[in-house]
Amino acid sequence: MIELEQVAYGYGTGTLLSGVTMSLAQGSFHFLTGPSGAGKTTLMKLCYGELVAEQGKVELFDKNVSEMQRDDVANVRRRIGVVHQDCQFLNHLSLAENVMLPLTVSGRSLHDPSELQELLTWVGLDRQQAAKPPELSGGERQRAALARAVIMSPDVILADEPTGNVDWEMSLRLLQLLVELNRMGKTVMIATHDMNLIRSAKSQVQARVLRISNHQVAVAGANL
Amino acid sequence: MIELEQVAYGYGTGTLLSGVTMSLAQGSFHFLTGPSGAGKTTLMKLCYGELVAEQGKVELFDKNVSEMQRDDVANVRRRIGVVHQDCQFLNHLSLAENVMLPLTVSGRSLHDPSELQELLTWVGLDRQQAAKPPELSGGERQRAALARAVIMSPDVILADEPTGNVDWEMSLRLLQLLVELNRMGKTVMIATHDMNLIRSAKSQVQARVLRISNHQVAVAGANL
Amino acid sequence: MIKPLSKLARLILGDAQADRVVPPTGFTARLTVFASATMAFLAVFALALSLATGRLADRWGEALAKSATIRISAPVDQMDAQILAVTEILATTPGVKEARPLSEDEQRALLEPWFGPDLPLDRLPIPRLVEVIEDDEGIDADGLRARLAGEAPGAILDDHARWREPLVKSATRLRSLGWIAIALITTLAGVVITLAASAALAANEQVIRVLRLIGARDSYIARAFVRRYTLRAFGGAAVGTVLGMLALFLPPAAGPEGGFLTGLGLQGLEWLWPLLIPPFAALVAFFATRHAALSTLQEKR
Amino acid sequence: MIKPLSKLARLILGDAQADRVVPPTGFTARLTVFASATMAFLAVFALALSLATGRLADRWGEALAKSATIRISAPVDQMDAQILAVTEILATTPGVKEARPLSEDEQRALLEPWFGPDLPLDRLPIPRLVEVIEDDEGIDADGLRARLAGEAPGAILDDHARWREPLVKSATRLRSLGWIAIALITTLAGVVITLAASAALAANEQVIRVLRLIGARDSYIARAFVRRYTLRAFGGAAVGTVLGMLALFLPPAAGPEGGFLTGLGLQGLEWLWPLLIPPFAALVAFFATRHAALSTLQEKR
């Protein structure tokens, strides 16, 4: 689904990633770790086409990102649900409207309107539906971001630090949602610092752990 | 230093906190936990005067918040360093300028300019000094927020989820900084979901853990 | 040009669903509305000024342009015959609406400033004057002169050309003043509306970024913004236009200025002209927002 | 009023250190600068219009207001004596700058439109005219009439009041047109600058919030913003003023309008008037930003 080949990237201030080769196969479950500032968010941005590799090739759904038209990028994003690290919402819309936004902009709607309720209940936000994003707590915003990423049942889910601000019970609940989606065939990648979360996931699905160090992405062994 | 007496607060949508009595004595070290959305951030805001209690009394440095003039509030804030959950920066200033901002607005400067370097090095941001906040990674912003909170050596440090986006090693480093400041007599309160962090701190200082549940703040026992 | 215009039509009619994604209130909205309103208000005044000065110029120009005088010098006994001859010639001259010999009283009044009221007109061998009012086509002065020379040798045509000149010049100046004002205001209105729309859009960069990130196509985002800001500019300009038109109705202030304010008003069908202002503002906002939206989008992937 | 004004002085001079906390560029800055520039540009034109129409009105008014005619009717043999008497009276009349009997040629030219060039003036018992040019103070018409009645009974003073009236009315209209334009532009300029500053400040709500949270006092925050926006408004208005003044210099377009554009320009010391525009804009921005900053702050704790 997502293939990186010898990719290099830097923000003009030096190399951040180089020679990164990585492949997220359909139905796979990956974690992405590495120290703060290593480039996890940067790698995610390469995976949904917000950044374009300086060297090498990034293929999303078998299409080369650097050759995509702008509308192609938009179309690809409809198949990739992203939890951004700095949850990006429209502050003038309610939480429910924000969660529904990916459907709204692609002119679709839910087959079954109760799905929204179900999802919001799962992430514990059913009572906050009408609240505007600035009125939510940090953890509530993070959960809303996850709900928005999965609402249109995308083929790939990229979650950047989705549990940084929520308690352990809620983390497990969110993880369970992603594991469930993975079981239904979705590809999942989670960037996180939380080793306990990774351990907990490993007991439920076959998860690979990628670690960024020294500008490279490597598969971490059993020893986390 | 900070005293709450029978404090109640709600955002108009029902009670969030009620009958909260709490006292942060000088030189004490507190953790604040509770599920996401319990009101940790709200309690913090009461402690630095951004919110005013609906009932009860909040005293900061022996002054009642509800009777304070606006300039008194400003003065009190110069003695309280806050790490906000959604790190608030001025995007047009560099990281170093942002960290120095509390000194700038109170017309002061560092006794020893190398202190800034030392602090930035400790939180691992010496190379990012000139970067603007939007160019920082999530964890880098959080570390910058902590640096800003401690730069003017405040009497009280309130840190709201200061380690949500940083790796474990860095978390320990940041904790160590706060522990060090506490040993120098500063009062510290940290809101966090990270039980490992609390455990790790307990081995270093005498830390009390406050837990918000059922609109109340209670001291958690040995069993976290 | 044609493609965007047909889009403009689609825009105003439909796709309100996309509307929600654009922040509905806030200062960017107020700014666009207010800038359009201000500029429309000024434009109404410029229009009124330009039309009023045009009218004034016309009045001054016409007052003399459409009249002429024929001066008949003749011995007293031939005078009446000559007057008759001239009147007959004028009756068959195309372009003459009315011709009338001035009475002695009128002639005395004309001369009074120079000679006082006691001028013994009847005893003077002074020429008699025939006043000619032209119709819209006007007379052929040279042809008339030739005919008069043949049939009434004592009659001389004075078409006031010499007297008219400075007044016509003044009138032209006034009229061009009106046009300069309207050109200036229109240009500045366009610039201000463009700037307000671009500024408003810049403030919504975050919204554009979020929409783009969750898979909205450029056309969707641009349309949502363009629709909103076009309608805002239209609405603001409509309000400004109405206020401007009301201001032209205002009871004139005391003093001699009152008379002028009345003169500044619009008359009859002229009241239709300001109605062009809101569509013009909308058109400017349409192109400005479209350009701003598409170029903001180009910076994002 | 006095307190803020003394603050204004302090503001422009010092405290640049606080300046850094206000975002230096971005669309809010551009907006304030551009709004001020536009309004200053329009104000220069309004000013030029108002001064030019004032001048025009003065010229028209003066042309007749400062002159009068004395008509002397007398038997031919007494005429010269009467003229002499009148000239002597006028020589001792305060307010008279110059008095001069019209020559026969001049008098003939005056009468030509009505009587043709062949008027036998010398054979006619028509009155002679003395042209009186008044100085700035003007003459006391009634007093002069009384003296004339006593010393030169055939002389009648005509101070042109009846002829002057319509021209003075036109001139007054024109002048009031200038004042209406300047009042309108000034008001709108104030409103637009106020709005731009408030809008810009609203966009910086986040900055204000952060500053307040880290312990900045209200006065510090307000001063930083007020200083920045006052200087921006001043700078923008200065640019607009200069552009406006340059536009008045522009080579006139071909055609009769050229003459008008020249007439619209400023003359001599009038060029100093537009220099008041930038300080005025700064003053408006000062109060507008101050009010906006303090009320934005009131919402935060």
Ligand SMILES: Nc1ncnc2c1ncn2[C@@H]1O[C@H](COP(=O)(O)OP(=O)(O)OP(=O)(O)O)[C@@H](O)[C@H]1O
């Ligand atoms: N827009 C940018 N311009 C310049 N440098 C940037 C930009 N974004 C990120 N960086 C730098 O690139 C490095 C990697 O950033 P990135 O956000 O990918 O880190 P991360 O691994 O996600 O870190 P964290 O765990 O703290 O979120 C950081 O040092 C950051 O300062």
Ligand SMILES: Nc1ncnc2c1ncn2[C@@H]1O[C@H](COP(=O)(O)OP(=O)(O)OP(=O)(O)O)[C@@H](O)[C@H]1O
């Ligand atoms: N400005 C606001 N207006 C209305 N409701 C608010 C506002 N801010 C917070 N809330 C609500 O109050 C509750 C507590 O919020 P708060 O931010 O204090 O939680 P928290 O304990 O810090 O949670 P987290 O761990 O997720 O940060 C939440 O349910 C939130 O939706």
Ligand SMILES: [Mg+2]
């Ligand atoms: Mg990151």
Ligand SMILES: [Mg+2]
């Ligand atoms: Mg919180």
